[in-house]
Amino acid sequence: MHFPPEILQACWFLAGPTACGKSETGLLLAEQLGGEILSLDSMAIYQGMDIGTAKPSLEDQARVPHHLIDVIAPSEEFSVAEYLRGAQQGCRDILDRGHVPLFVGGTGLYLRSILRGVFEGPSADWKLRRRLEDQAKIHEPGWLHGRLVEVDPASAAKLHPNDMRRVIRALEVFELTGQPLSEQQKHDPLPVGDRPQHVYWISPPRDWLYQRIDARVDAMIQRGLVEEVRQLLASDKPLSHTAHQALGYKELFDAIEGDADLDEAIKSTKTRTRQFAKRQHTWFRNLVECQPIEITGQESPQQLVSRILVSAPDAEPPEN
Secondary structure, three states: OOOOHHHHOOOEEEEOOOOOOHHHHHHHHHHHHOEEEEEOOOOOOEOOOOOOOOOOOHHHHHHOOEEOOOOEOOOOOOOHHHHHHHHHHHHHHHHHOOOEEEEEEOOHHHHHHHHHOOOOOOOOOHHHHHHHHHHHHHOOOOHHHHHHHHHOHHHHHHOOOOOHHHHHHHHHHHHHHOOOHHHHOOOOOOOHHHOOOEEEEEEOOHHHHHHHHHHHHHHHHHHOHHHHHHHHHOOOOOOOHHHHOOOOOHHHHHHHOOOOOHHHHHHHHHHHHHHHHHHHHHHHHOOOOOEEEEOOOOOOHHHHHHHHHHHOOOOOOOOO
């Protein structure tokens, strides 16, 4: 699945690691462009997961229309292909209104999938899936994941052994096509002429970012993240595997359910978030389509917007 070139080239993108200031910068950039924001965050799609995902406030959504947030209940799963379909339709609607689609967020997989496309794979073979499920029931835990290690180690390395839905899907693709899912999911950059010209990512200094991350986690706790987690656990429907593993939530789930100390859970959240930010940096640095916006941490959001607009390939030259 690929974005139509005419839609892709009309889009702007602002990515970056968590807590780097991209949300406020994105709001100002959207206002400058006459744009609407599409979330580039794989956890903001979940309803009720607001504080821990730093979801835009109602005031921010009143300033600039936002899309691809609060899409599904936290008991549901949401694939990359489903995200791309929603993103395509969102872009079409925004362009029909005469506005500019601006993607803002930090999920590198979503960004790469938009820029390069994603492999959808063969249709579901329910007979095969039931056979794999039956095999899993009669063998020890992790047996199916072990089979995946044999035929597609790259996919297996990315999947938790208990993530049965995705493990079965990877095995299904291999059995139906004879090729590992990981190989089919490899996508090279589009030809230069087909790529969007406005793909930026904010690249902050590490020490400054880590201080921001620690302060942000503390602020989320003060705003009521623990109570938000309690409400999610009290839901009639169990959380999906993806929602349960969400950064900042998993640690508190463990603490509230009695498996960890709350202070230790908060400390662990800070550590894992710093590690996550480092991985995000690697994602964006390795996407040749992305233009880094190096910052010191002293710039205001308006200054960052000015730098982005000046660096745009089609920017007007400054007046003498």
